[in-house]
Amino acid sequence: MDSGNTAWMLTASALVLLMTPGLAFFYGGLVRAKNVISTIMYSFIAMAVVSIVWVLWGYSLAFGPGSAFIGDLSLFGLSGIDTKEVYDGYTIPTLLFIIFQMMFAIITPALITGAFVERFKFTTYLVFLVIWVTLVYAPVAHWVWGGGWLGSFGDGALDFAGGTVVHINAGVAAVAAAVLVGKRKDPGLEPHNVPYVVLGAALLWFGWFGFNAGSGLNADGQAVNAFLVTNTAAAAAALTWGLISQFQTGRMSAVGVASGAVAGLVAITPASGFVGVLGALAIGIGAGALCYVAVYIRAKTQLDDALEVFAVHGVGGIWGAIATGIFAVAAIGGTAGAIEGNSGQVVTQVVAVLATMAYSFVATLVILKVLDLIPGLGLRVSGDEEDQGLDLSAHGERAFVRDGAD
Amino acid sequence: MIKIEAIVRPERINSVTQALEEAGCGGFHYQNITGQGRQGGVEVFTGRGGNMAKAAGPKTLLVTVIPDGMRDSVIEAIVESAKGPDGGQIGDGKIFVSPVSNAIRIRTGEDGDAAI
Numbered sequence: 001m002d003s004g005n006t007a008w009m010l011t012a013s014a015l016v017l018l019m020t021p022g023l024a025f026f027y028g029g030l031v032r033a034k035n036v037i038s039t040i041m042y043s044f045i046a047m048a049v050v051s052i053v054w055v056l057w058g059y060s061l062a063f064g065p066g067s068a069f070i071g072d073l074s075l076f077g078l079s080g081i082d083t084k085e086v087y088d089g090y091t092i093p094t095l096l097f098i099i100f101q102m103m104f105a106i107i108t109p110a111l112i113t114g115a116f117v118e119r120f121k122f123t124t125y126l127v128f129l130v131i132w133v134t135l136v137y138a139p140v141a142h143w144v145w146g147g148g149w150l151g152s153f154g155d156g157a158l159d160f161a162g163g164t165v166v167h168i169n170a171g172v173a174a175v176a177a178a179v180l181v182g183k184r185k186d187p188g189l190e191p192h193n194v195p196y197v198v199l200g201a202a203l204l205w206f207g208w209f210g211f212n213a214g215s216g217l218n219a220d221g222q223a224v225n226a227f228l229v230t231n232t233a234a235a236a237a238a239l240t241w242g243l244i245s246q247f248q249t250g251r252m253s254a255v256g257v258a259s260g261a262v263a264g265l266v267a268i269t270p271a272s273g274f275v276g277v278l279g280a281l282a283i284g285i286g287a288g289a290l291c292y293v294a295v296y297i298r299a300k301t302q303l304d305d306a307l308e309v310f311a312v313h314g315v316g317g318i319w320g321a322i323a324t325g326i327f328a329v330a331a332i333g334g335t336a337g338a339i340e341g342n343s344g345q346v347v348t349q350v351v352a353v354l355a356t357m358a359y360s361f362v363a364t365l366v367i368l369k370v371l372d373l374i375p376g377l378g379l380r381v382s383g384d385e386e387d388q389g390l391d392l393s394a395h396g397e398r399a400f401v402r403d404g405a406d
Numbered sequence: 407m408i409k410i411e412a413i414v415r416p417e418r419i420n421s422v423t424q425a426l427e428e429a430g431c432g433g434f435h436y437q438n439i440t441g442q443g444r445q446g447g448v449e450v451f452t453g454r455g456g457n458m459a460k461a462a463g464p465k466t467l468l469v470t471v472i473p474d475g476m477r478d479s480v481i482e483a484i485v486e487s488a489k490g491p492d493g494g495q496i497g498d499g500k501i502f503v504s505p506v507s508n509a510i511r512i513r514t515g516e517d518g519d520a521a522i
Contacts, residue, residue: 189450189452189459189461190450190451190452190459190461241454241455242455244455244456245451245455245456248455248456249451249455249456249457249458251451251458252455253451253454253455255451255453255454255455256451256454256455256456257455259454259455292454292455292456295453295454295456296456299453299456299457308453308454
């Protein structure tokens with residue numbers, strides 16, 4: 001047990017938790033004013049629901065022994081793990097690894113909610129959270145990090161901090177959700193609170209240092225490198241997105257710059273333990289440009305992925321996973337990428353991307369279809385509730401009270 | 407008595423209220439509103455920085471009730487103060503004038519011109 005590593009990982013875990021309320025504000029600012037509480041609640045309640053699922057059976061299914069595809073229930077309720085147990089191969093307590101991983105399990109389903117804001121039924125969402133973390137998040141985390149098949153496929157798929165497990169997984173699930181829940185009746189013309197969007201993006205950027213620089217589970221040079229490349233990619237993508245916006249419209253959108261930062265953070269996530277700053281720069285510029293184009297194309301389709309979860313997290317995650325195989329530097333993370341002559345790594349990365357996409361899409365589609373058919377649940381609020389706004393109809397609260405007495 | 411409703415640029419409201427006071431009209435109220443006229447609103451980003459669209463823009467609606475005799479001086483005060491320093495642009499606003507049948511001061515029960 002190393003107190004330095006333990007202290008850093010406690011800090012990193014808290015940083016990752018902060019990303020979820022950051023996401024809540026990022027998403028909350030983008031919706032109409034009558035749906036901002038509802039949108040924030042989708043994220044905030046995930047902190048409550050997923051935390052419970054994780055300590056009861058989520059961790060066990062993701063990181064318990066089990067098979068190549070899923071863990072088992074031998075660690076149900078974290079049974080048998082005492083405070084002195086050290087996580088295998090590292091110098092931090094196992095309980096701390098469980099905490100750190102819990103924060104990833106919380107934010108992943110919260111990311112999906114961007115697809116169905118302003119119309120998804122809150123009570124059904126609570127059930128969806130429990131089932132999705134159990135049947136989609138836990139298995140995919142097991143494949144990549146828990147001793148499952150993707151971690152040992154080829155030379156091992158590289159996913160330092162969750163590009164496949166978190167971002168591609170959420171991005172693809174978002175498409176399935178948007179397809180099933182259908183389009184909003186009356187989407188707003190513009191975001192209702194741009195400062196919330198920027199505040200949220202800033203909190204995400206800040207928390208992402210824990211997400212990426214914590215994923216080596218040590219306070220060492222690789223963690224510092226991850227911190228640096230994370231910041232570099234976010235900066236490059238934010239600037240790229242902003243400049244394209246400036247070029248196309250003559251003005252630089254703050255929402256665009258914030259979205260660009262998030263796209264860069266998503267793309268560097270799998271790569272952060274394996275690439276240097278120049279690779280990070282390329283990954284950031286690529287993420288800014290690709291995700292910008294993805295948003296542009298998505299807006300012309302019938303798919304109402306309201307807050308661009310696929311265009312940012314899906315496309316950014318896919319680009320990041322493949323780019324990891326291109327730009328990986330053996331001297332940093334121990335694995336060479338295509339530029340250093342190991343082109344096979346790109347193939348391994350593509351397999352990891354496709355497997356995650358296929359499983360996440362089909363499993364999410366099935367889960368939501370079943371929830372839609374269960375009497376008393378259903379995916380969508382009524383038309384009247386949607387018109388009134390989910391803040392009042394689902395939560396009985398208003399975000400901006402402007403009665404005469406205030 | 408007449409009611410004056412003036413829609414003006416939000417950035418001009420301070421000079422308008424100052425001009426009203428100078429014209430002897432010390433009672434009014436105003437609120438920020440959203441709307442559009444010949445100016446056609448403002449251009450805003452609709453998505454993540456790639457598309458812009460027209461939206462109704464911010465204006466300020468000022469309301470005051472005055473005796474008939476003050477009509478011309480108050481309207482002139484608003485017209486002159488609501489224009490910018492460069493004097494007269496599309497979007498400077500409009501003034502609506504309508505008759506008011508009575509006014510009552512709550513404290514004393516006075517009515518008519520004495521109440522305003």
